[in-house]
Amino acid sequence: MKLNADLSKRALVYSQSLTWVDSPMDGVQRRLLERDGGEMASRASTVVRYQAGARFSPHSHDLGEEFFVLEGIFSDESGDYGQGMYVRNPPGSRHQPFTREGCTIFVKLGQFAPHDRHVVRVDTQRTAWLPTAKEGVWIMPLYRRDEHDSEYVFLLKWAADADIEPHVHPGGEEVFVLQGSFADEHATYPQGTWLRNPAGSHHQPYTREGCMMYVKTGHLGAAKELSRAAESATGVPGREG
Structure with a gap:
């Protein structure tokens, strides 16, 4: 799939007008903003909604993951991330995300420099x-x-x-x-x-x-x-x- 994949062109998406699309994992839905590739996309920006109790299978991010929590609490084995948390997991990182109460996040995949090894956690509501x-x-x-x-x-x-x-x-x-x-x-x-x-x-x-x-x-x-x-x-x- 190629969606807004040409970085030399302007792209505009009114995400709240998009239909939620089911992901391969139960209880996880997406609104696609940009994507280059299939389920294992080389580059993707997405709004992801987790229903209460939803859990993703363990996976790694070869070129990193960046996300901002829009609503609810997103969790993995390293901790809980409430509304307003900004997180960067560097290339090669691995986790198993889940949510107890449900959450919505803005997430970007595959967009790190290969040598970027910084782990970042910023609580914007306390900054x-x-x-x-x-x-x-x-x-x-x-x-x-x-x-x-x-x-x-x-x-x-x-x-x-x-x-x-x-x-x-x-x-x-x-x-x-x-x-x-x-x-x-x-x-x-x-x-x-x-x-x-x-x-x-x-x-x-x-x-x-x-x-x-x-x-x-x-x-x-x-x-x-x-x-x-x-x-x-x-x-x-x-x-x-």
């Missing part, structure tokens, strides 16, 4: 928001391997009526809207929207009701030197927004 240079814009860093790494994962929060100056994403941008909505010259993006803008894309986003989103930048192409002008425009280092 402070950091102000940016842009009034009404806050950031919560989730992952950056080091200062030289172009890939950057973070939460972004915009106050109501925030307007962001036009800016470019030299290494691309991926967004999943967690709360509220935002818009740009291309479309409007309500809660549950998954958006992937390719390397070199540009836009001028804004929000009227306020918005909180998961964002990843710099992972869709060879990121170039980021200019101070773009940092000033978005209020976030690295042209995030």
